[in-house]
Amino acid sequence: MFTKYILSIVKLTLFDYNNTEQTFVPLQLLEGNPMLKDRGIKKWNMSLMLSEHVSLLKKDLEEQNDIKKPQVDEHQLEEMNLTFQSALENNSKIKIKYFSNNRIHVIKGILKEIDYLYRKTCIVYEDNSTLKINLLDIVDVEIIH
DSSP states (O other): OOEEEEEOSSEEEEEESSSOOEEEEEHHHHTTOTTSOOOGGGGGSSTTSOHHHHHHHHHHHHHHTOOOOOOOOHHHHHHHHHHHHHHHHHTOEEEEEEEETTEEEEEEEEEEEEETTTTEEEEEOTTSOEEEEEGGGEEEEEEEO
8 A cells, every 4th residue: 555645734634545535634743753853954965975076066166156367458558557657656545456366356555566577566455464466467456536
């Protein structure tokens, strides 16, 4: 005899495929039954996957968010150079967008120096910490007023 159990919010309905009768059991009678209490979705949450699978899925998810390095043309380079010169002369606060680790990062600070020989720029944050960025990784520069 094949029996299927369907649990609803109000009652449990027992279907017997050999008989057409239905039996209704109030939910209050079922609450104390330990056979009907389980962990729900918790038991299926990543338990069927190996740790290697989980780490590969996380890696794939991170790679989906990766972007290619944007190409900066000569006109944009000239504008960035003028912005750098103006920021150095006026000791202005600037915002730099740069490419690193397949992401675009944004920093704000005061331009301390530009080293054209090693193609680096040095930014000083408000807490006096410094960061050196490769000039070839810079995507955009603007002066903050």
